[in-house]
Amino acid sequence: GQQLNQSPQSMFIQEGEDVSMNCTSSSIFNTWLWYKQDPGEGPVLLIALYKAGELTSNGRLTAQFGITRKDSFLNISASIPSDVGIYFCAGVNYGQNFVFGPGTRLSVLP
Amino acid sequence: GAVVSQHPSRVICKSGTSVKIECRSLDFQATTMFWYRQFPKQSLMLMATSNEGSKATYEQGVEKDKFLINHASLTLSTLTVTSAHPEDSSFYICSAGRISGGLGNEQFFGPGTRLTVL
Numbered sequence: 001g002q003q004l005n006q007s008p009q010s011m012f013i014q015e016g017e018d019v020s021m022n023c024t025s026s027s028i029f030n031t032w033l034w035y036k037q038d039p040g041e042g043p044v045l046l047i048a049l050y051k052a053g054e055l056t057s058n059g060r061l062t063a064q065f066g067i068t069r070k071d072s073f074l075n076i077s078a079s080i081p082s083d084v085g086i087y088f089c090a091g092v093n094y095g096q097n098f099v100f101g102p103g104t105r106l107s108v109l110p
Numbered sequence: 111g112a113v114v115s116q117h118p119s120r121v122i123c124k125s126g127t128s129v130k131i132e133c134r135s136l137d138f139q140a141t142t143m144f145w146y147r148q149f150p151k152q153s154l155m156l157m158a159t160s161n162e163g164s165k166a167t168y169e170q171g172v173e174k175d176k177f178l179i180n181h182a183s184l185t186l187s188t189l190t191v192t193s194a195h196p197e198d199s200s201f202y203i204c205s206a207g208r209i210s211g212g213l214g215n216e217q218f219f220g221p222g223t224r225l226t227v228l
Contacts, residue, residue, distance in 0.1 A: 033216060042116070042203045042219035043154070088154065090217070098144070098207075098217055102153040 002027045004091055004101035012107045019076040021104045023089030029099075031092035032065050032072040037103075038085045046087075047074070079108050112138045114206045116220035123194055124228055131189045131223045133204030139184035140206030144217065145177070148201045160187050194227045201225075 004025050013019055023032070031050055035043035047058050049065035049072060056063055062075045072091075076083055089101040113136040123129050133143060142161050146154040158174075160166040160181035168174045178190040187206075191198055201224055205217040 031216075035219070040201075040222070040224070042114075042205075042222045045216060045218060048216055098156075100154050100156075105151075 002091070002093075002097075002099045004089060004099055006087075006089055006101040006104050008104060009102070010105040010107070012109060013079055014109050015079060015081060017079055019079055019083070019106060020073060021087060021106075022071060022073040023091075023101050024071040025091055025099070026070065027091070027093075027099075028069040029091030029093055030069070032063070033090040033092065034061075034063050034072070034074050035088045035090065036085050037088065043088055076106075079106075081108050081110065084108050112136075112206065112208060112216075112218040114140075114204065114218045114220040116204055116223050118223060119221060120224045120226075122226045122228065125195050126193055129191045129194055129225060131191075131202055131204070131225075133187045133189070133206070133220050135185045135206040135218070138206070138208060140187075140208065141184060142207035143181055143187035144205045144207065145179060145187075145189050146203045146205070148203060148222075150201075154203065157189075191225065194225070196227045199225055199227045 006023050033048050034046045037043040047063040052069050053067050054065040060077045086103040086105050088103045091099045115134045117132045145157045157172045158166045158168045160179045162181050162184050166179035181187040203222040205219040208216050
């Protein structure tokens with residue numbers, strides 16, 4: 001079946017640093033979604049990408065839809081303590097086939 | 111963004127009882143709703159996909175008689191954990207899908223329900 005890989009699995013950064021994480025697959029998707037999950041909460045949609053090559057920002061977050069349609073990356077600039085959480089990517093195919101990655105766990109050190 | 115609610119947020123029950131969890135899309139009609147289970151420090155595990163008015167599609171390894179799903183309307187889906195046992199204790203999260211077949215395919219998650227079975 002389709003699988004997504006997220007890298008890194010976890011990361012520890014200093015407050016103020018930029019963060020980069022990515023999501024890769026052997027399959028093509030027509031939509032990429034990035035979510036953040038705080039402890040004890042449901043994931044919250046951060047950014048949705050619909051076209052290959054598309055670069056979209058949401059505040060300090062920037063995500064890109066890979067040109068091959070098999071990958072996507074998420075950047076967070078000038079990290080702050082509230083950026084702590086698990087970041088999930090999801091690839092979507094035509095119809096309702098959503099595939100979620102295993103997540104990247106981000107810790108921000110003061 | 112779209113809002114999805116879940117009720118209850120936490121439930122503690124005795125072994126052998128049944129627990130119903132509700133998932134509602136508050137400001138859009140969701141033709142598809144998804145139910146996930148999440149163990150501590152692990153990713154989301156899809157349990158089943160439900161379409162309004164039809165039977166849910168369960169993922170491999172998920173007992174459909176154990177986890178009953180009803181999607182009676184475009185804004186409400188319920189998950190009933192029947193004869194719950196301690197190993198059913200987990201974080202259950204629903205999501206509502208806004209599926210357009212092209213642009214705008216998105217899932218919006220509820221806040222989750224923490225189930226503890228004693």
